[in-house]
Amino acid sequence: MEDSVLTAEETILETRDLTAGFDGKDVVHGVSLAVPKWKVTAIMGPSGCGKTTFMRCINRMHELAPNAQVSGEVLLDGQDVYHINPIELRRRIGMVFQRPNPFPTMSIYNNVVAGYTLNGARMDRTDRDQIVEETLRRTTLWDEVKDALYRRGSFLSGGQQQRLCIARALAMKPEILLLDEPTSALDPKSTAAIEELIVSLKGSVTIVQVTHNIPQAARISDYTAFIHLGELVEFGPTNKLFTVPKDKRTEEYLSGKFG
Amino acid sequence: MRPQMTPRGVRASDPALRGRLRADKAFMGGMLAISMIAVLPLVLILLFIIIRGASSINWQFLTELPKPMGEAGGGISNAIVGTVILIIVASVISMPLGILSGIFLSESGKSGLGRVTRLSVETLMGVPSIVIGIVAYVWVVRPMGHFSALSGGVALAMIMLPVITLSTEETLLLIPMSLREAALALGVSYPRTVLKVILPAGASGVITGALLGVARAAGETAPLLFTSFGSPYMVLDILKPMASLPQTIYFYATSPYPAWQTLAWGASFVLLVLVLVLNLLTKLVTSRWKTQF
Amino acid sequence: MTQSIESKGGRLPIARASDSAFRALLFFGGIVVSVLLVAILLSLVLSSRPALVANGFRFLTGTEWDPVTNSFHALPFVFGTLITSLLALVIATVLALALSILMGEYFRTGVFASLMRTAVELLAGIPSIVYGFIGLFFLVPVVRAVEIAIGVTPFGVGILTSSILLAFMILPYSASIGREMLSLVPTDLKEAALSLGATRSEMVWKVSLPFARSGILGGVFLSLGRALGETMAVTMVIGNANTMTLNLFSPGNTMASLIANEFSEATTPVYLASLIEIALLLFIISTVINIIGKVVINRMVGAA
Numbered sequence: 001m002e003d004s005v006l007t008a009e010e011t012i013l014e015t016r017d018l019t020a021g022f023d024g025k026d027v028v029h030g031v032s033l034a035v036p037k038w039k040v041t042a043i044m045g046p047s048g049c050g051k052t053t054f055m056r057c058i059n060r061m062h063e064l065a066p067n068a069q070v071s072g073e074v075l076l077d078g079q080d081v082y083h084i085n086p087i088e089l090r091r092r093i094g095m096v097f098q099r100p101n102p103f104p105t106m107s108i109y110n111n112v113v114a115g116y117t118l119n120g121a122r123m124d125r126t127d128r129d130q131i132v133e134e135t136l137r138r139t140t141l142w143d144e145v146k147d148a149l150y151r152r153g154s155f156l157s158g159g160q161q162q163r164l165c166i167a168r169a170l171a172m173k174p175e176i177l178l179l180d181e182p183t184s185a186l187d188p189k190s191t192a193a194i195e196e197l198i199v200s201l202k203g204s205v206t207i208v209q210v211t212h213n214i215p216q217a218a219r220i221s222d223y224t225a226f227i228h229l230g231e232l233v234e235f236g237p238t239n240k241l242f243t244v245p246k247d248k249r250t251e252e253y254l255s256g257k258f259g
Numbered sequence: 260m261r262p263q264m265t266p267r268g269v270r271a272s273d274p275a276l277r278g279r280l281r282a283d284k285a286f287m288g289g290m291l292a293i294s295m296i297a298v299l300p301l302v303l304i305l306l307f308i309i310i311r312g313a314s315s316i317n318w319q320f321l322t323e324l325p326k327p328m329g330e331a332g333g334g335i336s337n338a339i340v341g342t343v344i345l346i347i348v349a350s351v352i353s354m355p356l357g358i359l360s361g362i363f364l365s366e367s368g369k370s371g372l373g374r375v376t377r378l379s380v381e382t383l384m385g386v387p388s389i390v391i392g393i394v395a396y397v398w399v400v401r402p403m404g405h406f407s408a409l410s411g412g413v414a415l416a417m418i419m420l421p422v423i424t425l426s427t428e429e430t431l432l433l434i435p436m437s438l439r440e441a442a443l444a445l446g447v448s449y450p451r452t453v454l455k456v457i458l459p460a461g462a463s464g465v466i467t468g469a470l471l472g473v474a475r476a477a478g479e480t481a482p483l484l485f486t487s488f489g490s491p492y493m494v495l496d497i498l499k500p501m502a503s504l505p506q507t508i509y510f511y512a513t514s515p516y517p518a519w520q521t522l523a524w525g526a527s528f529v530l531l532v533l534v535l536v537l538n539l540l541t542k543l544v545t546s547r548w549k550t551q552f
Numbered sequence: 553m554t555q556s557i558e559s560k561g562g563r564l565p566i567a568r569a570s571d572s573a574f575r576a577l578l579f580f581g582g583i584v585v586s587v588l589l590v591a592i593l594l595s596l597v598l599s600s601r602p603a604l605v606a607n608g609f610r611f612l613t614g615t616e617w618d619p620v621t622n623s624f625h626a627l628p629f630v631f632g633t634l635i636t637s638l639l640a641l642v643i644a645t646v647l648a649l650a651l652s653i654l655m656g657e658y659f660r661t662g663v664f665a666s667l668m669r670t671a672v673e674l675l676a677g678i679p680s681i682v683y684g685f686i687g688l689f690f691l692v693p694v695v696r697a698v699e700i701a702i703g704v705t706p707f708g709v710g711i712l713t714s715s716i717l718l719a720f721m722i723l724p725y726s727a728s729i730g731r732e733m734l735s736l737v738p739t740d741l742k743e744a745a746l747s748l749g750a751t752r753s754e755m756v757w758k759v760s761l762p763f764a765r766s767g768i769l770g771g772v773f774l775s776l777g778r779a780l781g782e783t784m785a786v787t788m789v790i791g792n793a794n795t796m797t798l799n800l801f802s803p804g805n806t807m808a809s810l811i812a813n814e815f816s817e818a819t820t821p822v823y824l825a826s827l828i829e830i831a832l833l834l835f836i837i838s839t840v841i842n843i844i845g846k847v848v849i850n851r852m853v854g855a856a
Contacts, residue, residue: 061444091446101437105459115445118455165441172445279751286753287658293650297723298671304686305678359581372582379586385842386592386835387781389808393815393831394592397599417588424585450574478679481783481808485815505681505784512685513788527682534677 009036012206013058013176018072020050020057022065028054029230030072035176035223040198040207042221042238044214046258050230051210055178058208059093060086076175091115094169095178099185100161102153102168109149111164112136115172131171139167139197159190163197170205177201179209183216195220214254218242226250305531312528320525325491325511331518335526337493338507341408342477342533344495345487345503348412349476353419354469360420361427361468362453368428384421391417392482400486408494408501411487418479419472426468430461467541474537478530480505504530596832603825611829617794617810619818624826626807626833628796633806633834636711636786637779640718644779645772648723652730652768657756676724684788687717692789704801709791712800717785722775729771729849733764766848773845780838783808807834 013035020028027050035041043051056062057070060081074081081089102111112132116123123131132149136142141163145156153164162182169177179198183191198207198220211217217224218238225235226249234241234250245251252258323334360376367373392414399410434457442452458465483489488500489510504526511523597604603611607624614625651672659665695716696708737760745755761768791803792813805813807830818824 059444061440064443087446087448089446090444095440095444097437097440097444099437101435101441103438103441103456103460105456105462114442115447118442118445118447118451120451168441168445279754283751283753286756290650290654290658293647294654294668297647297651297720297727298668298675301675301678301686301720302671304690305674308682308686356581356584359577360585361581363578363582366578367582372579375586376582379589381846382839382842383585383589383592385777385781385838387783387808387838389781389783389811390592390596390831390835393599393811393828394595397595397828417592420585420588448571450570453574474677478677478681480679480681481812484812505679508681508685509784509788512681512688523685527685530679531682534679535674538673538677 009039011035012037012077013208014073014075015054015058016073016075018054018057018070018074020053020062020068020070020072022069023067024069026069027230028057028227031227031230031232033225033232033235035206035208037206038203039222040202040209040220041223041225042217043208043210043225043227044217044253045212045227046253047212049227051227052180054227055180055208055210058176059090059095059178061090061095091119091172092174093176093178094172094174096162096165096169096180096182098181100158100165102156102161102164104152104154106152107150108145108153108156108164111153112167112171114168135167135171138170138201139163140193140200141167157190158186159193162186162190162194166194166197170201174205176206176208179207181210181212184211184213191216226253228253308524308527308531312524312526312531315521315525316528320522321529324493325507325522326518327491328516328519333518333522335502335504335507335522335529337490337502338504338526339529340493340495341487341490341501341503342505344497344501345408345411345415345483346473346477348409348497349415349419350469350473352412352416353423353472357420357423357468357472358427358458358465360424361465362431362458364424364428365431366453368432380421380424383417384425387481388414388418388479389481389484392484392486395482395486403498406486406488406500408487408497408499411483411501411503412497414482414486415476415479418482419476422472422475423468426471427461427465430464430468431457433464434460463544466544470537470541470544474534474541477537478505478534480509484509504533593835596828596835600825600829600832602822603829606822607826607829611826612833615796619814619820619823622820622822624822624829626830628794629805629807629810629830630833630837631796632711632790632804633780633808633837636715636718636790636804636806637776639712639715639800640722640779641772641776643716643719644723644726644775647719648726648730648775649768651723651727652734653756655727656731656734657752657760672724672727675720676728680721680782680784683717683721684785687713687785687789691717699801707791707801707803709789709803710801711790711804714786714790714806715800717789718779718782721782721785722779725778726771726775729774730764730768733767733771734760736767737763766851770845770847770849770851773841773848777838777842777845780834780841781808783812787812807831 011034015031015033018028018031019026031054043055045051053062058074058081062068062070076092103114106114109132110117112135113128133142136145141160144160153161156164166182183194186194195216198209201207202222209221221238223236224238224241226233226241228249234245234247241250242254245254319332320334321339322336323332324337325335326333360380364373364376368377395410395414395417399413400406403410438456438460439452442456447456483503483506487503487506489506490500490502494501508523508526508530511519511526514520603624606622611624611626613627615627616623616625617628655665655668659668691713692708695710695713696706699706699708741759741763742755745759750758786806787809790805790809792805792809793803794805794810795802797804811827811831815827818827
């Protein structure tokens with residue numbers, strides 16, 4: 001097993017021997033990984049290899065499933081997340097799902113600040129306006145929706161809706177953004193827009209992205225972890241992993257032999 | 260070259276087949292005829308009520324109180340107001356409980372308690388309304404010592420409760436998991452997720468359920484016979500007996516006075532319109548406000 | 553008790569106590585209906601206790617109902633309930649089946665189809681009292697005329713009259729269940745029959761109906777459950793006679809109509825309690841039948 005050693009990067013998130021599953025059966029086996037700060041780390045692997053389950057352990061969404069089990073450690077800035085209140089944790093970690101899921105009963109404006117308003121935070125109008133504009137600009141949606149902020153998001157295209165969901169997560173100023181195959185339900189043009197957005201966020205947000213799209217991982221990620229059958233096979237800088245993979249399984253996956 | 264389509268009406272050559280085809284046509288004809296017997300008489304009679312009842316509707320009818328025995332004229336204003344008040348009392352009791360049970364069933368429907376609850380709800384739905392009336396009599400009228408709109412409201416609430424519960428559950432189950440996950444992933448607590456995300460998303464269905472419950476309760480007579488009982492006066496105090504549309508219809512329809520019977524026709528018309536409007540509203544809410552996922 | 557974290561431009565309260573309070577609230581919502589049902593049963597039993605004690609088991613087998621001598625027996629009314637319901641069921645099933653087949657097979661789309669569907673929906677929403685009113689003013693004279701023609705005592709009201717009225721009342725419900733059950737029949741099964749050369753009616757008769765049989769049966773049970781509890785319409789046209797007879801043209805009483813007719817006039821405690829005992833009996837019988845109906849339907853839907 002390749003050690004998840006990072007050289008000059010600062011680690012923001014670390015998992016130690018993370019094992020998780022359902023109904024007595026584990027789908028993630030002892031994954032130890034160190035995620036570098038402010039970079040894009042791709043979690044890659046064939047369907048069903050446990051990568052999504054792994055990611056959902058980070059923001060403790062996994063435990064919401066019935067009969068879920070998890071063991072090991074997940075350390076955010078050195079602090080074990082399983083010793084923090086999960087609700088508080090989820091405010092520090094943002095998540096974007098495979099299918100865009102803006103809240104259908106809320107306007108675009110309210111969707112962006114949903115993380116605050118749903119939690120009962122008291123904010124005055126100017127603060128909210130500022131967050132909405134800032135975040136929508138950051139996700140390059142501002143110009144497209146600034147005249148329709150109070151309309152519901154259902155008229156937006158799939159790609160725009162997904163950018164709205166990213167905005168909604170970013171508005172909370174999370175330390176880490178978890179992306180679960182965010183472009184797999186989108187058309188190529190929207191995919192490209194979102195990839196551009198992800199790249200632009202480097203340096204200000206740490207991103208962990210689950211993907212089974214190999215070229216996408218190659219395009220946008222700085223580090224890649226390859227997971228197969230629940231085990232961490234290899235982890236390292238993307239360009240190295242893609243060109244000179246150390247493990248035969250990685251090589252086979254990259255050349256399309258399975259997955 | 261397109262194959263020749265068999266022209267319609269070609270006689271089959273085999274006599275046995277001809278017999279079967281005749282039987283086929285006869286079958287469809289028979290189904291049509293029986294269906295018409297099933298539907299037509301009632302539709303015709305409804306039209307009759309509507310026409311006859313509509314002719315009694317005038318301002319006087321809607322605003323006056325009924326006149327004493329045998330006198331012509333009078334109105335059903337107390338019955339209309341009574342029905343409204345009874346529905347309000349019943350809704351105040353049944354809607355919060357119904358929505359709460361509906362939420363419970365949608366969240367924990369598969370658990371042991373969930374299955375027991377569902378069985379109870381469906382059983383309650385099937386309890387004859389007169390039995391409910393008796394129960395309300397025992398629970399409210401007896402201790403109070405007299406009939407009251409409150410007891411009528413309690414009875415109607417028990418009738419509305421299962422309708423609202425099942426409708427709420429059905430609606431909430433339709434809401435995709437991803438919405439709940441989106442809220443939870445933002446760090447929203449479970450109660451807020453249910454109250455501020457899931458329930459609003461299912462609002463149209465919950466409202467529909469409420470409307471259906473009201474439609475059902477508005478037409479019930481049996482449970483009111485010994486609870487709200489009825490009254491010839493305009494009553495606004497829920498601790499007193501109160502008239503209502505269905506009870507008024509029963510009372511006047513079965514009386515020997517033609518003047519009162521006329522009132523019953525008019526009241527039937529008003530009740531029919533009320534129920535029809537409620538059903539239409541339900542359809543409207545579903546089509547216009549239903550949130551698309 | 554709630555801390556808040558000062559950050560991100562706003563105060564975000566940490567939820568802790570509210571989570572378990574909410575779950576408790578939901579739990580309450582879960583048990584309230586069950587508790588209500590148990591309370592209903594208990595109330596019925598407790599309130600009818602004077603009668604349970606006074607009447608004993610012969611309550612279920614005797615045929616006399618005489619408030620003057622405090623002789624109360626349920627059999628005439630159980631009989632009345634069952635016979636009107638079963639007769640209504642037979643009539644309604646024929647009518648509803650025809651409607652289901654028409655709407656489920658022959659006219660699924662189109663103007664006529666929507667007209668039929670609307671008509672059935674409308675009919676399903678008509679309150680019981682209006683049906684009673686209609687029955688009193690339209691059906692009773694017709695039955696009276698028929699009785700005169702046959703040479704029977706022209707009551708007009710009676711068991712037959714209430715059965716017919718009841719049939720029309722439960723048929724919209726039966727028709728929609730039947731239509732739903734027929735729509736569950738897999739298309740490939742129907743096409744298999746047609747491809748073998750069956751006519752449409754043969755397909756319906758030999759493939760669709762047998763397939764939907766248990767569901768339709770379940771629907772019949774549920775309709776029976778509804779018929780048992782029907783009060784107002786029956787009360788208005790059954791004639792209010794506390795006798796037990798097989799003569800369909802004579803008046804009678806069902807459990808529900810008995811209660812409706814006599815409850816407000818029950819003077820003695822035993823009289824009242826006996827009527828409540830009748831209500832208890834009605835409750836038990838209709839609950840049992842409804843449960844059987846649900847089980848049958850569930851099996852059909854599960855098998856589909």
